[in-house]
Amino acid sequence: MKIIRSENPAAIRHGWVILALLALVVAALGGSSRADAPQIVGLRPLAALFLVPAIYWLDRSKLRDIRIPAVLLAILAVWMAIQLIPLPPGLWQALPGREPLAELGAALGITDVWRPISMVPARTLNALASLVVPIAGLLLVAATGVSRRTLLLLLIGIGVLDAMLGILQVTGGNAAALYFYQITNFGSPVGFFAxxxxxxxxxxxxxxxxxxxxxxxxxxxxxxxxxxxxxILYLVVLVAALIGGSRAGLLTTLVAVGASLAMLAIEVRRLRRQRRRVSETTESRVSPGLVLGVALAALGAMIALFALSDRIPALDRIASTGTFEDLRWGLLPTLREMIATYGLFGSGFGSFEEVYHIHEPDSLMISSYVNMAHNDWAQLIIEGGVPAVFLIVALLAWLGRSLGSVLGGGAAGVARMLLWLSVAGILLFASLVDYPLRTPLFQLFAVWLVAIFAIERSTYREGS
Structure with a gap:
């Protein structure tokens, strides 16, 4: 049986400690997507410090596994930087969607100002600076040479701690003290996030x-x-997912439970075959089928109990209408208009909140305000234009082309397929209705998932 990179000679001893420290820093300070969150003042310098050991230990051979993700991340940073380069007035004014700003400049008598592609340069500079977290996370994985087993445990640790904090936020007496951000969903299990x-x-x-x-x-x-x-950890995380008020979270949780049961069924079948090949005296007397049955019954009973006792707030919110979150459907015509306007070169990463005011219809002017598109795919096109779309297409093409190498054969290959298809489905759907990848903590989580995929790709391709 092959253990992936568990004996990697290039691995830095106790490298996982450095990764864990980075995870703790980002968990404590990187749960908000807002550009004005005071926590980012400490987060980015601390994250940048982790680039020191990453660069010190890094060499070309260690970059082999994560080369494509690293190159795409670097190209993204370059495109953000290009959006900040001032352009001659005539060229800038010819860009789509700049007419309102050009007319305002003409009214003020300042028509000869050089401006960049980004319509809100400060926000784009902030977006560029935010890349320090995923870059540090990705380079540290390569530099330390940690195994995918270690990375999986680190990600599970982040998720479990987030879930436990979320449960405390809901059940704790002085719950307000457990929320990290001033603008957040008080009363809900937000964990490390806002x-x-x-x-x-x-x-x-x-x-x-x-x-x-x-x-x-x-x-x-x-x-x-x-x-x-x-x-035990699974049940803790499942409780946190069920007691939340997130509709997207509930739907993705159902996907996760389905994929989990499928993985368990594959393992039960493997154990059954193994029991047939060896003497029962050397095997556990517990029937694998019984294990699967108990797991199914326990999960079903737990979800039913929460539903019948009205402890799944997201169920009520799925059936309800008229909430602020339903505004996202009313945004679609405006988002289409903004994509048509800025889809070539983008309005500048991070600029959506300010640029949206130019297109905001009177019917959507309510007491709440829109700071994100609540559809990250649409917002990516609006802010990044065609180059950003090319980057996403390149990433998806690499992932799709590499999937065959990662799967391998047999039951283990099917389990890996379930893992990566469910992870991709959860992230794609969540980004369609929200913006999780705008938060530094989720960026670190996602970039480590990509690193695990890259490690598996390299290992199984070499072993084939």
Whole structure:
């Protein structure tokens, strides 16, 4: 049985400690997507410090596995920087959607000012600076040479701690002291985040990762005790996901539970075949089928109990109408208009909130305000234009082309397919109705998922 990079000679001893420290810093300070969150004042310098060991230990051979993601991340940073380069007045005024600003400049008598592509340069500069977290996270993985097993445990640790904090926020007596951000979903389990949707989606991803670690033999979590531990962690995270008010979180949780049960069924089938090949005296007397049945019954009973006792707020919100979150559907015509206007070169990363005011219809002017598109795919096109779309297409093409190498053969290959398809589905859907990848903590979580995928791609391709 092959254990992925568990004996990697290039691995830095105790490198996981540095990754864990980075995770703790980002968890404590990087749960908000807002450009004005005071926590980012400390987050970015601290994250930049982790670039020192990353660069010190890094060499070309260590970059091999994560080369494509690193190059795409670097190109993204370059495009953000290009959006900040001042252009001659005539060229800038010829860009689509700049007419209102050009007319305002003409009224003020300042028509000869050089301006960049970004319509809100300060926000784009902020977006560029935010890349220090995913860049540090990705380079540290390569520099330390940690195994995918270690990365999976770190991600599960982040998700479990987030879920436990979310449960305390809901059940704690002085819950306000447990919320990290002034603008947040008070009363909901937001965990390390400011938005309960982001915490719920992370819980869904964590459920899939726990199930993968508990059922994948090559990860070497053998014996009953590790699996009992994973089962306990799974239930903790599931409770946090169920008690939240996030509709996207509930739907992604259902996807995660379905994928988890499928992984468990694959492992049960493997154990049954194994029992047929060896003497029962050397095997556990507990029937694998019984384990699957108990797991199904327990999960079904738990979800039913929460539903019948009206402890799943997201169910009520799915059926309700007229809330602020339903505004996202009313935004669609405006988003289409903004895509048509800025889709070529973009309005500048991070500029959506300010640029939206130019297009905001009178019917959507309410007491609440829109600071994100609540559709990250649309916002990416609006802010980044065609170059940003090319980057996403390139990433998806690399992931799709690499999927065959990662899958391999047999039951383990099917389990890996379930993992990556469910992870991709959860992230794609969550970004369609919200913006989790705008938060530094989720960026770190996602870039480590990509690193695990890249490690598996390299390992299985070499072994084929």
């Amino acid at each position: 938005n309960h949707n982001h915490s719920a989606v992370m819980s869904a991803l964590t459920l899939v990762l726990i199930a993968y670690c508990a059922t994948m033999p090559e990860l070497a979590f053998h014996g009953s005790m590790p699996r009992i531990g994973f089962a």
